Amino acid sequence: MPSQASSQNRPVIVCDSLDRTFTVRHRAGLLRRRRVDVAAVAGVSFTVQAGEMVGYLGPNGAGKSTTIKMITGILTPTGGRVETLGLEPIRRRTELTRRLGVVFGQRTQLWWDLPLADSFELLHHVYRTDRRRHDANVATFVELLNLGPFMATPVRQLSLGQRMRGELTAALLHDPALVVLDEPTIGLDVVSKHAVRDFLVELNRDRGTTVLLTTHDLDDVERLCQRMMIIDHGRVIHDGSVDGFKATYGTHRRVVVDLAEPAAPLTVPGASVEKVDGPRQWLSFDRRETTAAAVVAGVVAVAAVHDLSIEEPDIEELVHQVYTAPRDPAGDGDRSGTVP
Amino acid sequence: MAEAGLAALVQLSASEFALRRLGRAIPGLATLVVALAAADISWTADRILLVPVTVLSGTVIFGSVWVATASISFWVVGAREVANSFTYGGGFAHQYPLQVYARWVRTLLGWIVPMAFVAYVPAVHLLDAPNPLGLPAWLALAPPFVALATATVARIVWGAGIRAYQSTGS
């Protein structure tokens, strides 16, 4: 039973009008330097409840890592308030680190020269976890992530997939209430990605661990998260369920038809042809205005169809659209309805 | 094949070159100038010639010792420090008159690794200093030849190292 039962009622993360400005010096002329204030994060507010699995997306430089650093106590906000696991992250950083697990996709928290098992053992001493609890966790994770074959291998000799599984274990051995994952599946082969994803789902389900996941891999988001937040230029431009996102932004669906023979772009009411490649044509339609059935009927009426399929909005495309859509001139981050 | 190895050495040296490294030669040259001025030297033609020849020969000898001992890394990984006794040891030892050392040190770090020719032998001739080791006068002519010999040895060792490296393919 996770020991975080008492914090079930408290939100795990509270961000209230969080600001972070950096002062950057630019060269202005030969000798002088101009100081420019860059707002990496501006007015970010959200709450994460216990047991949630949240995806945190944004283009590079959008403010993801800055927000994460403020949540975890590595960076002081220049405005606003943040509370993590009921603690003020900066002032009580050491205490917070005991209940926090972090996985960096690009950095390692394991000891390079030591066997994997040694890293786990050291972490037992670092976090002063209960011996039996620690051993039980190690055994569980070794089995779930299939670490057995390489527990004795020095970390520097592990493949990326093996190392990531080790990193996950290392982050979780001390039963943290909140786990922050920074690009955990980057560079992993398909098998490892699935292993990591399945593991995270089980972790969230069985132990109630809250997971905050930053990623560029939208498959991760689709398979793991019920909720996703998108940050861009320091502002949260979307915060809601993944399905809700697709419903809001994924207004268009596609019918892909394989005609009996190549033809000019078809004219079908309610649909427009996006692409033609030989006998194959991609037709896009707004699902608020018409239905797949109607479009299919329209296609069949004007051409001989060999085969067809219906595509759902690709979350990757949608997110890309959100990133590249024109900014809301009011600047308050309200994006709903402005995406074509 | 041997030329490729030499080219590699040249390229390596060039890539490691930094102007600041020349800066380390400046105190040394300054010391040389001051010392030559302060010492009571009866300057003859051969002695005047000796100075630049010595500096050049010494540089070549030193460099050759470094290259030759560095080559050991081609055969044994992580054995770089084995060379330290010769490179740093020789570098330290040659700064003092050779006669202070026991025979085995003189042989190893003075003649076999011919550091004696970098400073000691020329200095004895230049200063007309006491010659307790009984070195013959013609030895003062030797540094350029010793430099050539060490450079050749270095080239052979380096070449062998490159071949060994290429054959293991790691």
Next chain:
Amino acid sequence: MGLTWQVARRSFRRWSTYRAATVAGVVTNTVFGYLRAYVLVAVAVAGGGTVGGWDEPTLVTFSFMTQALLTGTGAFGETELAERVRSGDVVVDLYRPIDLQAWWLASWTGRAGFAFLARGIPPALVGAVAFDLVMPTGPVMWLAFVVSVTLASGVGFALRFLTNLSAFWLLDNRGIDQLVTMTLLFFSGMLVPIVLFPGWLEAMARALPFAAMIQLPTEVFMGRYDTVGEVAGVLAVQAAWVAALLAAGRLVLAAATRKVVVQGG
């Protein structure tokens, strides 16, 4: 403290795996013991038998013992922490509930322990066999020597911890590192025993922490301090430097952490 022991133990084990480098290092240390001994003896002979009040056996002992202590007291420094700062990996350490200074001290202890055993004892033994060394007289002096060496290594750690921390401000702190190493070599007695310095320079050297790393423990070994009181005084000086430099290290560490957290450096 379970963690301290675990870290120290693993550090010891890690350094013990570098066999070839250790053997090569021992050989180099020993060779330098010989070389420096010969040079100092020549100086003594030219000076009528003693130099700075030290006779030949003392000078020879000094050469070998300082070589023996060199690695374990960290005279040549280490830069692991600075490299972690440069690469940004230090953020991983900030995410752990550990005291960074305590951690690195534990790591240093393991490393120094191995260094004294593997690279300290052999050169000393060779010197003792090849020459007549001046040794500690009696168990009390031996104990004092062991304490002195431990404190000397502590000074070395605290000093290097500070230079490593400079990486938080100067991303490339190799300049500082080299400057500290050169100053250290000069004032610690490694290049020349500080008794050979002119009076004022020797006084200055004794006032600095570098002498506490090399010169002082070697002087204890050679029995340069006749009374227990004098020996205790030397140990107290070393201990004071350890305390002062460790305290400075904590202050600088706090400042470094503050910098990272407030500025995002």
